[in-house]
Amino acid sequence: MTTHEANFTTEEYRQRIAKTRRAMAARGLGAIVVSDPSNMSWLSGYDGWSFYVHQGVILTLEGDPVWWGRAMDSVGARRTVFMESDDNLRGYDDTFVQNPDKHPMQELALLLTELGLETARIGVEMDNYYYSAAAHAALIAGLPGAQIVDSTALVNWQRAVKSPQELTYMRRAARIVEAMHSRILDLAEPGLRKNDLIAEIYATGIRGADGYWGDYPAIVPMAPSGLDATAPHLTWDDRPMKTGEATFFEIAGAHRRYQCPQSRTLFLGNVPQKYRDAEAAVLDAIEAGLEQAKPGNQAQDIANAFNATLNKAGFEKDSRCGYAIGISYPPDWGERTISFRRGDTTVLEPGMTFHFMPALWLDDGGLEITEPILITETGCECFCTTPRELWVKA
């Protein structure tokens, strides 16, 4: 149990587990080992910055999940998970930490054996940051009689449709990212050192909004200017903002690990016509995309409408223009399931949440005007009220 107030009721965790078990049964899995911190949290409530060591949540077909990790972190697990019994918290000895002579997965193999899973069909998240090639090799070696199969994203897919309580947290995160953008617009001016602006963005986000505290975003604020903004993922330094340059702000508000990303672009000085043209094209294309964001349509319908409109205006974007969002930990605030791109035929359902992310990178700068959205019963709702336009300070 948490020290403060649990993020979700035990009943909600049990619903999530039941849903996950149906997906496990459909794939003939007797157990899954979940290494993705967002999946661990979604299934058990566990919340801590301990994902730099090997850890996981084990879910079998009955009973509560078992948290497994470094022994010192079992104390943090005790304070955050919904499971009441200490039998569901299993820590390994500290000598296994970053020690080339032995691997924590040897311990996990013993634990899975103790749980009667030595000949089970067990799903692991083979394409997750926190499940390394060495972890997989050690687990297989330790469980020669088990069938270890790939279940990457099995739990992520169960997370796609959000519960009312999850949406409450995402709406709070939306208020926070609005406050962050508002602060940017107040402060940004020629001569301001970029790191000083980032400091304010961070501080605003963590202070929170509407009385709700801000959690850490799963990605640091990105705010490149000018030519640096032709690249999507550069972070800051101390060069001052300059007249005649565009800066995009790709940031997220966060509350109780739920993320609400939103990007805006600010031009200092007189806007060149090509930025106005790009703005007009992107705004039209966003409208076209949002019209397709409704239950029954496919994820690719949004991308296709967006791209067709953009192309008609003479612009192109060859990367995906959106992805599912929700609870997340570094290094990614996406859910790593649904993408808005051609070929993604996922059918949209009410309660799904996305970052509609139609960024354009031009030859001398970037233009990002993006919207976090919720699929409703009849269409979609934008989480934020941030003015949708290219911002200009002359």
Added chain:
Amino acid sequence: MTTHEANFTTEEYRQRIAKTRRAMAARGLGAIVVSDPSNMSWLSGYDGWSFYVHQGVILTLEGDPVWWGRAMDSVGARRTVFMESDDNLRGYDDTFVQNPDKHPMQELALLLTELGLETARIGVEMDNYYYSAAAHAALIAGLPGAQIVDSTALVNWQRAVKSPQELTYMRRAARIVEAMHSRILDLAEPGLRKNDLIAEIYATGIRGADGYWGDYPAIVPMAPSGLDATAPHLTWDDRPMKTGEATFFEIAGAHRRYQCPQSRTLFLGNVPQKYRDAEAAVLDAIEAGLEQAKPGNQAQDIANAFNATLNKAGFEKDSRCGYAIGISYPPDWGERTISFRRGDTTVLEPGMTFHFMPALWLDDGGLEITEPILITETGCECFCTTPRELWVKA
């Protein structure tokens, strides 16, 4: 080349590469694929928050390294790496991103084949966050004639002894973490919401110190109070600080990705005797450990001296009490090589840098008083001048 000023001279990158190649040759490796963002940066200069997709730096026995990643990130690579030729930047199509139907490592296998490595002995970082089990499986499938072997931490070990320029950056980061602690001491008081304090810690760290800008720390600030501080890795919420509680601050200053972590503990109100006893024991044990921190001694000598002194005072710590530090990216600011613990026989050398991290977790709180240190020609130097004591605000 970078837009601003390169973090290191090309000559320094070439020295690093030569050193790495000697280690490769000693292990019979014709090439390595480096997935750890800190290793990628150390070998090539690449710096961007793109490690949430598969990417790497390929180093063979001759020529410049090759940066490989998502096509859109090659623009950021162009702006940060030392390599001048675009042939050394290789991007893959966006449809490979988070797409269960195909894997970017299929593309890497083609590239390695193009580089003449289809039958080479190639080292990969099997136990790294950014080299997943699925990545390994796809790479092996794509290179059936190659011998793919584990070279986890091969590059990390080359980083152990820091160059003068690296030490310059770590000293700047040290000034930054000092400023962060000073700000904490100024602001912390009963009633202050924890997230408001974290906001100030972040802002102070990113504004920087001594005229040098702050980069993002590889771990978020941790500042748990009271019983939450019995667990090492819980993050914040909005509960106010309270009289009668200890709070530890495990934070890092960062400059150009170099990290200088340091922890301190603050007690609000009258300090119970057991905290004073723990403080006295830890301070003595730190002195005993620092005396062993000198060239020629082994890493375990520090741990053994620390633990013996601590035990004599009636306290115990069963986890490692330090680790190598330097350049880093989330989720860990350690170098994942040397640990201060029994059995680590690494011989200390001048220029090695560590976080001497003698944290104690008591039954009702935590006590962390830690020192980032540099091994010198004759002993060691503490990077920071932060007063080494349990802080108290009555």
